[in-house]
Amino acid sequence: MTNATVCVVGLGLIGGSLLRAATAAGVEAFGYNRSAVTVEQARAAGHDVSDDLGATLDRAARASSLIVIATPMTALDPVLDAIAVHAPDCALTDVISVKRPVADAVATRLPGVRYVGGHPMAGTSRSGWEATDPGLFRGAVWVVAADDGADPDVWLRVAALATAVGSVVIPVATDEHDRAVAAISHLPHLTAAVTATIGGADGDLPLRLAAGSFRDGTRVAGTAPLLQRAIVEGNRLPLLNALSETIDRLTAARDELRDHGTVKVLVDDGHRARLRYDELSATPAAPVTGVRVGDPGWERALRHQAYEGRAWQG
Amino acid sequence: MTNATVCVVGLGLIGGSLLRAATAAGVEAFGYNRSAVTVEQARAAGHDVSDDLGATLDRAARASSLIVIATPMTALDPVLDAIAVHAPDCALTDVISVKRPVADAVATRLPGVRYVGGHPMAGTSRSGWEATDPGLFRGAVWVVAADDGADPDVWLRVAALATAVGSVVIPVATDEHDRAVAAISHLPHLTAAVTATIGGADGDLPLRLAAGSFRDGTRVAGTAPLLQRAIVEGNRLPLLNALSETIDRLTAARDELRDHGTVKVLVDDGHRARLRYDELSATPAAPVTGVRVGDPGWERALRHQAYEGRAWQG
Structure with a gap:
């Protein structure tokens, strides 16, 4: 991939932890949060964050960043609308805990955007910057949507990010998830x-x-x-x-x-x-073998291996 | 009470742990188990046990022991029949996890026996002598049935045994339990x-x-x-x-x-x-106050205090 920077939109438990985990793993990451208090806390911890969504997305567009939507589902639509204005060509993923409603909203508001949904199966019972944990994703399953027609480049970038923060990547179809x-x-x-x-x-x-x-x-x-x-x-x-x-x-x-x-x-x-x-x-997942992401039928082949208990390991 | 020896019938997880806990607390205790293997194991650990039910109950009758039935519910009836033959005058309790079916079986097979049901709310997911633990009852709730008409002497003996092994005694009516x-x-x-x-x-x-x-x-x-x-x-x-x-x-x-x-x-x-x-x-139970077991209405008074969060502490 040509550019590995990550732009995290929403710095709650999952988004904030992801910003910290990615940074700790050597991935260049910056972020946005609506609340100035959270932005202050993240900055005090040394992170590159802003409470200006438009400016953050403009920067993502310039850097061809992978944008990760980490807001609650209820805040999704305005974020998508802002992406349509500021960064419609960026690769896009999310970490929201349902995948079909997000995929439908993306298809409606951002037709043609290169989107691959994701879901790290990590703890969600606490919230706020104080609760963020750079180790949150270590050993956790991170579902990366592998629907027919998925963009292979975006898929690989999402899987690489999940792997970088220590997660086990499992390719699953949106509705199956x-x-x-x-x-x-x-x-x-x-x-x-x-x-x-x-x-x-x-x-x-x-x-x-x-x-x-x-x-x-x-x-x-x-x-x-x-x-x-x-x-x-x-x-x-x-x-x-x-x-x-x-x-x-x-x-x-x-x-x-x-x-x-x-x-x-x-x-x-x-x-x-x-x-x-x-x-x-008690059984660690075996690695996916023999699939090249982007080859004809790769999405189906990945899903099939996930059914058999295999995980993507890059 | 005139005699504090305890006869434990059935030495599975609960009965075996009770024999060990009572002995460790300085209560003279002996027991019976159907399986000669368990009897061997208990003897090897220094306990006074037998695989002869009649002889064990004869001894309980001579010593006016408190008999504690700790068999599975399915083995209850033959034990009650043996008690009718060998030790019909002994005080009787049990540690089976339901109370109405046991009370009904006792009333049918041993009319007139002095019985007060009990139930220590302690772990039951493992079984056999190897799983027994003299600390099993420490801090656990031990329900002692406080129905109208309960025998006060037997009630006190059961509550004293439960307290001796470290349990919190809560007086509850059989059906309520x-x-x-x-x-x-x-x-x-x-x-x-x-x-x-x-x-x-x-x-x-x-x-x-x-x-x-x-x-x-x-x-x-x-x-x-x-x-x-x-x-x-x-x-x-x-x-x-x-x-x-x-x-x-x-x-x-x-x-x-x-x-x-x-x-x-x-x-x-x-x-x-x-x-x-x-x-x-997070709140330790306050002690029952102002009730003398045996006074008119003591059963109802104990149950009322249990509703208010109090436990019997002797």
Whole structure:
């Protein structure tokens, strides 16, 4: 690639951590944040940041930077509009936790822009510059969208950035990503919420008796409600499907318990899935082999290898 | 009390740990286990145990021991029948994780026996003598059933044993206990199971993307399925109610998400309950005051104080 500078738009937990991690990894990076307070904090820490979005994007255009959108989903549209004015030729990615709504907004507001979506699966329960951590992405999965027709140059730049900050790059189609995170991230927020709610629905006494299964199973319900909602409500359709399947399976378990005194099917299914998760967690991903990004069918070939448990390693 | 020896029937994780903890606390304790291997292991560790149930119960009768049933629920009936033959006058308690089915079985098979149920809320994900731990009960809640008409002498002996091994004694009515553990222990096993199941329902890729919310929310699904089922299926009616309420709340959340794009009610409710749990966990229980066990209405008075967050401290 001809130019490796990175422009991070939005310096919250993910964006701020990315600015720090990229800088620490020797990648030239600069950034923008709306809040002057955050800009002050980032500058005090030695970073090259501004609260002027237009000027920041003009600079990105001059430097042919990779622009990384790291704002909340709710702040996306004005950022896209500013990019259309100031830096429409830049390579573009984002780190927002749903991919289809971002891809659709980009296609609507920036037709023809070279965009490849991304999602680092890294912690989001705290916020603000104080919470940023240059080690946040180390060992985390970073999904890089590998849809048919993706721009190979942008794809490689996004994957190189993710790899530079220590992440494991997994190529996934946009809609596949959103279905997956509905199942393994957004639904767990709602099952934790309902578990906590039932535990607390009958006064304090049950909560006083609660031990490990309740403590671990409801931990994520302790995250700030607005933050949880911003994450899960942005993935409405896939989450609706996951919720409906959850309700169906719990209803089947309730009926099995009522009619036959057992919850065998649900407990066995859950145990099998958890063991598989443990196995996969203990197994480092093998590298993608034999795919040259840009060759005909590279997107499909990458996705296929991801299904088989391989990760992109540059 | 005139005699403080304890006879532990069943030396699995809970019973074996209790034998060790009581002995370590200076309480004279002996025990029985069906498996000669476990008996060998316990003897090798210096404990006074036997694989002869009749002889063990005869000894308990001679010593007026407190008998603690620590077998699985499924092995309860033959133990009760043996107690009817060998030690019908002994004070009796148990450490099984549901209380109404045990109380009913005792009332049927041992009418007139002096029984007070108990339940130490301590870990159960491992089993066998190797897993026993004399520190298992330290700081754990030990529910001691305080139903109207409970025998005050037996109640005090059970509470003294629980206190001796370091537990926090909470007096709770039998049915109240079963409703509470359905909510804070048995339901969390099923919500963990369904969360794991949905996460694993679409191949390995979603599991490869899973991070903290999935890992913590499904941890308990890793427990051996037969052990999970033995615990939760024994509490069928309260668990049916908790499951139905769970299904209702998830259905309301699904409808709210579908019709209004939000999951505010569920996320807010869950967050409030989890915060309350955190508050209660951080606050040591105040001692019960002004109740003399045996005085008229003592059972109700103890339960009332437990509702207000107090624990029995002897």
